[in-house]
Amino acid sequence: MSHTSNTESNDTQDHPLAAEAQPYEDDSAIGDDDDLDSTASLTASIYNFREENGRTYNSYGDRDLQHHLLKMTFGLSGCGIDKRDGMRRVLDIGTGTGIWAIEYGDLHPESIVTGIDVSPVMPSFVPPNVRFEVADVERPWTFSYEFDFIFSRMMTGAISNWKQLIQRCFDNLSPGGFFELQDISFNLRSDDGTLSEDSALAKWAAYMLHASVNVGSPLNSVESVKSLMIDAGFVDVVQHRYYWPQNSWPADPKLKKIGIWTYHDFTCSLSGISMALFTRGLGWTVPELETFLIDVRKDMKNTSIHAYWPMFAISGKKPDHPAAEA
Numbered sequence: 001m002s003h004t005s006n007t008e009s010n011d012t013q014d015h016p017l018a019a020e021a022q023p024y025e026d027d028s029a030i031g032d033d034d035d036l037d038s039t040a041s042l043t044a045s046i047y048n049f050r051e052e053n054g055r056t057y058n059s060y061g062d063r064d065l066q067h068h069l070l071k072m073t074f075g076l077s078g079c080g081i082d083k084r085d086g087m088r089r090v091l092d093i094g095t096g097t098g099i100w101a102i103e104y105g106d107l108h109p110e111s112i113v114t115g116i117d118v119s120p121v122m123p124s125f126v127p128p129n130v131r132f133e134v135a136d137v138e139r140p141w142t143f144s145y146e147f148d149f150i151f152s153r154m155m156t157g158a159i160s161n162w163k164q165l166i167q168r169c170f171d172n173l174s175p176g177g178f179f180e181l182q183d184i185s186f187n188l189r190s191d192d193g194t195l196s197e198d199s200a201l202a203k204w205a206a207y208m209l210h211a212s213v214n215v216g217s218p219l220n221s222v223e224s225v226k227s228l229m230i231d232a233g234f235v236d237v238v239q240h241r242y243y244w245p246q247n248s249w250p251a252d253p254k255l256k257k258i259g260i261w262t263y264h265d266f267t268c269s270l271s272g273i274s275m276a277l278f279t280r281g282l283g284w285t286v287p288e289l290e291t292f293l294i295d296v297r298k299d300m301k302n303t304s305i306h307a308y309w310p311m312f313a314i315s316g317k318k319p320d321h322p323a324a325e326a
């Protein structure tokens with residue numbers, strides 16, 4: 001493959017992340033209305049955002065919150081594919097509420113965007129160039145046409161066979177078509193030793209990862225996507241690395257803002273995302289889990305723990321003339 005260029009990870013944001021020089025003073029600082037961490041207006045804006053959408057604290061609203069956080073991190077595409085022309089047929093796999101598909105469709109009236117999801121949670125009123133289907137992406141695909149752009153976001157933990165899914169994406173792209181995946185890795189870390197292995201937060205992330213391996217859908221799957229894409233035949237594979245600080249601890253204003261949204265995203269959904277994995281994957285009881293989560297929540301708001309979640313955007317292109325490049 002003569003013009004294959006698969007770049008190493010590009011660190012999109014400065015690294016290591018610098019923490020704000022401010023002592024951690026009060027457990028109740030984040031998330032309270034009279035926020036002590038200079039985040040009051042931002043915290044209020046998060047709640048306003050959710051009220052504007054007419055939903056509070058249900059899973060639909062949580063996903064809108066997460067969409068906002070993902071867009072702050074990546075834009076619609078972390079690899080710039082949303083800026084390209086010629087993406088006539090677009091597929092969003094595991095579309096959820098369809099919010100990405102709708103925004104992409106609004107931005108690109110020339111495209112026909114299909115969102116598929118195993119759960120029928122998509123809205124019924126959508127732009128004329130956006131359509132949704134209920135389908136399981138792990139079962140054989142039956143599209144009668146090829147796509148110019150296939151997109152996958154936050155599907156880690158939902159897929160048992162990534163090799164098969166990525167090969168399917170490749171096979172269902174037109175020559176010259178693009179695939180982009182955006183996802184989180186549950187390899188929570190800190191660069192300055194402030195995330196102790198004994199902390200409830202570090203234990204929670206490790207338990208989540210362990211449980212996800214036990215149930216067959218590892219929560220660090222994104223870390224193998226780049227090599228699976230290369231194996232499937234993608235060229236020009238690029239991986240961009242981003243960061244979700246666990247709360248407002250970074251000094252950098254953009255990362256601080258992302259951290260505040262990350263804090264709200266995780267704490268609003270903590271019980272929900274933990275329940276199935278801890279009970280089915282580790283055999284915990286519900287009371288055991290809820291007791292443990294009390295300390296996890298405390299650590300999540302502790303700004304002296306400089307923890308962050310690695311985030312990735314990875315894209316690749318199907319060769320223009322696949323046979324000639326083989």
Ligand SMILES: C[S@@+](CC[C@H](N)C(=O)[O-])C[C@H]1O[C@@H](n2cnc3c(N)ncnc32)[C@H](O)[C@@H]1O
Binds near residue numbers: 095099119135153155
């Ligand atoms: C965390 S949500 C992400 C939603 C959307 N991609 C976003 O970023 O807003 C994961 C979605 O994948 C869907 N999903 C899980 N397994 C699936 C499968 N096998 N086929 C299709 N969708 C699936 C779930 O129903 C859920 O809506």
